[in-house]
Amino acid sequence: MNLKIKFDDKITMEIILILIGLFSFIFWGFTGFKIIFGILLVFFLPSYLILDNFNISRSEKIIFSFFIGIGVFSSIAYWLGVFISFKLAIAITFVFLVLVGVLIKKFKH
Amino acid sequence: MKINKNIEAIIVTLLYLTCLYFWTLPIQKNHMPYGEVDAASHYAVADYTYKSDRSITTLPYYIDKRYGEDNKFKSHTLWYPPPFHTSLAIAAVFGGESGFSIYLANAIFCSLIVLSVYFIIRRFFGFEAALISSFLLIFSMRDIMVYLWGQWPERMGFAYLPLIIYCFYKYCSSYLAKDEKPIYLYIMSLLLAINFFIHPMDFFHSVGALIITALFFLVKEKRFFFSIKHVSASIFLFLLIVSIFPFQSMNVVARLQSEGGATESIGDISRLFYWFKKPEHNPGVPESYFSYKAMIGPYWTIPLLLLGVLFLLLRRNRKDLVILAWLISLYIMVHLDFIGKGRVHRSLSGTAHIFYPLMVLGLVYLVSLIPELRYKRYIKYGLMAVFVVFMFMAVGVEASKSLKEAYGGILRINPYQYELTQWIEKSKTIPQNTEMYHAGEISLAKTRWLWMISHRFMLDSGRYDLGGNVSYVIVDYSDFALIGDQNTINNLQEWEKQNLANSSLIYDKTYIRVYEFEN
Numbered sequence: 327m328n329l330k331i332k333f334d335d336k337i338t339m340e341i342i343l344i345l346i347g348l349f350s351f352i353f354w355g356f357t358g359f360k361i362i363f364g365i366l367l368v369f370f371l372p373s374y375l376i377l378d379n380f381n382i383s384r385s386e387k388i389i390f391s392f393f394i395g396i397g398v399f400s401s402i403a404y405w406l407g408v409f410i411s412f413k414l415a416i417a418i419t420f421v422f423l424v425l426v427g428v429l430i431k432k433f434k435h
Numbered sequence: 436m437k438i439n440k441n442i443e444a445i446i447v448t449l450l451y452l453t454c455l456y457f458w459t460l461p462i463q464k465n466h467m468p469y470g471e472v473d474a475a476s477h478y479a480v481a482d483y484t485y486k487s488d489r490s491i492t493t494l495p496y497y498i499d500k501r502y503g504e505d506n507k508f509k510s511h512t513l514w515y516p517p518p519f520h521t522s523l524a525i526a527a528v529f530g531g532e533s534g535f536s537i538y539l540a541n542a543i544f545c546s547l548i549v550l551s552v553y554f555i556i557r558r559f560f561g562f563e564a565a566l567i568s569s570f571l572l573i574f575s576m577r578d579i580m581v582y583l584w585g586q587w588p589e590r591m592g593f594a595y596l597p598l599i600i601y602c603f604y605k606y607c608s609s610y611l612a613k614d615e616k617p618i619y620l621y622i623m624s625l626l627l628a629i630n631f632f633i634h635p636m637d638f639f640h641s642v643g644a645l646i647i648t649a650l651f652f653l654v655k656e657k658r659f660f661f662s663i664k665h666v667s668a669s670i671f672l673f674l675l676i677v678s679i680f681p682f683q684s685m686n687v688v689a690r691l692q693s694e695g696g697a698t699e700s701i702g703d704i705s706r707l708f709y710w711f712k713k714p715e716h717n718p719g720v721p722e723s724y725f726s727y728k729a730m731i732g733p734y735w736t737i738p739l740l741l742l743g744v745l746f747l748l749l750r751r752n753r754k755d756l757v758i759l760a761w762l763i764s765l766y767i768m769v770h771l772d773f774i775g776k777g778r779v780h781r782s783l784s785g786t787a788h789i790f791y792p793l794m795v796l797g798l799v800y801l802v803s804l805i806p807e808l809r810y811k812r813y814i815k816y817g818l819m820a821v822f823v824v825f826m827f828m829a830v831g832v833e834a835s836k837s838l839k840e841a842y843g844g845i846l847r848i849n850p851y852q853y854e855l856t857q858w859i860e861k862s863k864t865i866p867q868n869t870e871m872y873h874a875g876e877i878s879l880a881k882t883r884w885l886w887m888i889s890h891r892f893m894l895d896s897g898r899y900d901l902g903g904n905v906s907y908v909i910v911d912y913s914d915f916a917l918i919g920d921q922n923t924i925n926n927l928q929e930w931e932k933q934n935l936a937n938s939s940l941i942y943d944k945t946y947i948r949v950y951e952f953e954n
């Protein structure tokens with residue numbers, strides 16, 4: 327068996343997001359949908375943007391991003407949350423980490 | 436099997452969504468919190484962070500009454516490093532509530548081992564081995580049991596080990612190939628530090644696996660396979676990261692100095708010849724927890740497991756050595772009681788993570804022994820399919836049943852109790868720093884849940900007498916009414932009459948009353 331179907335990366339990503347969205351909605355409702363995409367947004371996306379600047383494979387970037395994101399994002403949000411509103415801390419942490427990713431990219435180029 | 440990476444990504448997504456479907460079965464129909472006392476503690480920290488909209492530095496009174504001394508370095512502070520509970524609280528912010536959100540996020544975190552095992556086995560041994568190994572892990576009974584009871588961070592922490600040893604392998608391989616990639620070492624440090632934050636015991640598992648891997652590499656390569664500069668930088672990075680939570684990191688050190696392990700197996704040589712020998716004194720888990728058949732799979736899988744080990748031993752390339760090092764380090768961790776250390780029955784819960792991939796490798800090895808035939812490829816996939824079906828019948832069915840029926844009926848907070856907790860939590864009459872008494876509890880865990888969801892300290896009537904500093908008394912008939920235990924209801928009514936005649940009734944709803952206690 328040789329599974330070689332032509333798939334564009336963008337289409338794949340869209341299929342995956344649709345699958346996750348549908349699945350979340352069906353089994354965990356709108357609350358579950360928000361949680362799943364919230365988790366992906368804050369734990370995955372910023373770390374991926376940072377790791378994307380380094381010479382490692384895409385699958386490595388994807389898996390490391392999530393595992394690192396859980397620790398790094400929540401650590402920063404925790405410390406900010408000691409001084410300011412926790413919800414605001416989450417927003418600031420997100421913006422900060424995304425900026426770090428973008429700046430590294432800019433700096434490296 | 437050659438597979439398009441995009442198709443593979445979709446298959447892995449479906450695999451993990453399937454995993455999440457099963458692991459969220461306990462909360463799909465019933466959103467009430469469940470678990471033993473540990474679950475209540477983890478829930479409490481995340482719930483309080485979410486509801487107070489602030490990170491916890493000093494423990495609130497109701498949490499402090501139980502966990503105030505659990506941080507041996509700095510009392511009255513968080514006893515675990517904050518990332519795990521903060522992550523749950525972040526999920527609660529997205530969910531807009533702290534019950535279901537915490538449980539859904541926890542299901543994701545606790546099942547991450549499925550993804551990390553997929554990743555390492557895929558990179559080392561290919562798609563089929565990774566897919567089958569991680570599919571089997573979805574139904575790993577011991578993982579499921581511990582997850583349901585509530586040792587949540589411990590479950591999540593195990594997922595970091597495969598990634599940590601993978602990074603180490605990648606760095607060493609790049610160094611030996613004279614194409615140094617220190618980024619892997621720095622990522623490893625980061626993962627190791629996060630592993631330390633999530634659960635210290637799992638961190639020691641990872642360190643053990645790294646040490647054994649390094650020893651194996653040293654023997655195999657007969658030369659150094661790292662740069663002192665890179666290793667120093669990665670150690671510095673690790674120390675820098677763990678220093679951001681000094682009280683919790685030092686708590687680990689303080690606990691290491693103060694805590695001993697089980698003593699009954701010290702020097703017991705016979706213990707070394709078992710993977711795990713059931714302890715004489717049960718550490719509070721069911722008998723089945725120590726059974727290979729009930730937790731891992733039927734006994735016919737043992738030859739496959741041994742074949743997997745044999746296959747790695749015979750080949751001994753660097754990837755094989757990493758997996759063998761993982762196995763040996765786990766063996767050491769589950770035998771630490773031989774020297775009176777460790778919490779070995781907890782370490783045992785990491786068994787399936789390495790046993791399942793070894794079984795699958797054994798199967799792959801077995802198939803490779805089949806002489807070249809025209810239909811060999813079909814025989815291979817046929818055998819794999821049969822293996823998966825048999826394993827699913829043997830462990831998957833039971834595991835999904837356990838998840839579906841977890842904490843049914845009165846084993847978790849019932850709606851009457853939940854209504855009470857919401858009333859107490861919002862109550863302006865009952866102060867935050869009060870002491871409540873819960874009469875009519877069916878278990879210690881039940882009282883603990885009422886305590887943590889109400890945000891009020893509670894004593895259970897099973898272990899404490901009414902009196903002392905108790906200011907409010909909950910008389911809870913709900914569980915006994917739901918199971919129709921009239922005798923206990925009568926006894927409780929009698930107790931209520933005798934002890935609370937002079938107290939003022941402040942809450943009187945179905946099956947539950949609360950009194951302001953007059954001694």
